[in-house]
Amino acid sequence: MTLLSPRRDTTPLSRTIVMVLLAVSTVYFLFPLWWLLVAATKPFGEQFSGNGLWFDGFGLWDNLARLTAQGDGIFWQWMLNSLIYCGLGAAIGTLLSAMGGYALAKYDFPGRGALFGVILAAVLVPKILFTLPLYLMFSGVHLINNPLAVLLPSIVSPFGVYLARVFAAQSVPDEVIEAGRIDGASEFRIFRAISTKMMLPALVTIFLFQFVEIWNNYLLPAMVLGDDHMQPVTVGLVGWNASHVAVPPPLVVIGSLVSVVPLIIAFLALQRFWRAGMTAGAVK
Numbered sequence: 001m002t003l004l005s006p007r008r009d010t011t012p013l014s015r016t017i018v019m020v021l022l023a024v025s026t027v028y029f030l031f032p033l034w035w036l037l038v039a040a041t042k043p044f045g046e047q048f049s050g051n052g053l054w055f056d057g058f059g060l061w062d063n064l065a066r067l068t069a070q071g072d073g074i075f076w077q078w079m080l081n082s083l084i085y086c087g088l089g090a091a092i093g094t095l096l097s098a099m100g101g102y103a104l105a106k107y108d109f110p111g112r113g114a115l116f117g118v119i120l121a122a123v124l125v126p127k128i129l130f131t132l133p134l135y136l137m138f139s140g141v142h143l144i145n146n147p148l149a150v151l152l153p154s155i156v157s158p159f160g161v162y163l164a165r166v167f168a169a170q171s172v173p174d175e176v177i178e179a180g181r182i183d184g185a186s187e188f189r190i191f192r193a194i195s196t197k198m199m200l201p202a203l204v205t206i207f208l209f210q211f212v213e214i215w216n217n218y219l220l221p222a223m224v225l226g227d228d229h230m231q232p233v234t235v236g237l238v239g240w241n242a243s244h245v246a247v248p249p250p251l252v253v254i255g256s257l258v259s260v261v262p263l264i265i266a267f268l269a270l271q272r273f274w275r276a277g278m279t280a281g282a283v284k
Helices: 012-041 060-072 074-106 112-123 127-140 148-154 158-171 174-182 187-198 200-216 219-224 233-242 249-278
Strands: none
Touching: 012 060, 012 249, 060 074, 060 249, 074 112, 074 148, 074 158, 074 187, 074 200, 074 233, 074 249, 112 158, 127 148, 127 219, 148 200, 148 219, 158 200, 174 187, 187 200, 200 249, 219 233, 233 249
16 A cells, blocks of 8 residues: 655745745846837937936837838838738648647557657757758749748647647547547548637647747748848848948837737737646646
8 A cells, every 4th residue: 555645835935935036037037028118118219328227208109100100111011921920820830730739649540659759859959950951942942032931831830739739638538529420520520610629728829839939030031031021020120220320229129119019919818728728738
């Protein structure tokens, strides 16, 4: 007979240490965003002067007007491009990840274990290593300076397949699938009408991860897109930052603040789903 060890309650000292570490981590990660907010709301030209950690005047609306006027509104074209690349890439990537993960979890076929091992190995490979091969491949098929050169790589997510597989195995009972088959539903209808609803928290998490990853991607779009009107906002802002004479540096600060707003909105709007998806597989 095996006796379970008694549960050990945390001490006030350990809880204090954890809270201090969490507070320090929070300040560390939010500090750049706070500085960006303060600097972007200052009157134009005073972004790098005065107290950088507190507000000194308010010129946000004038700053946004200057941002819009720069380059005939090219910044908002970059924002639209980023939303299109991220929205389409994340949506298609989430669908493919859900289908792949569901198939790995619920269907038994030869080589399933080996295939899942390859996917796990792909999670460990930094995507930046694929940038040059992708550029050479797209150059060979004449897709340079084409939005497809950004969209096609963004719909592949090994981590998304892994997360979908874990969540499908945990949240979609085999009995529900068998009941659907007995009722005469096709495999795709079972997946579309039943399984995807049960996997919704994981799918939202995959979507958010894909959205943020595509939004922050710089190297691949910078290499495959030469037309300014096709570039995402990350590439556009780096180009502005490199041309201090043509573009005033304060515009880069203001544009950087605006560029993170869609990410904040996405996380706040979908947080109740992705927090549940982050715990996928934590409890067996």
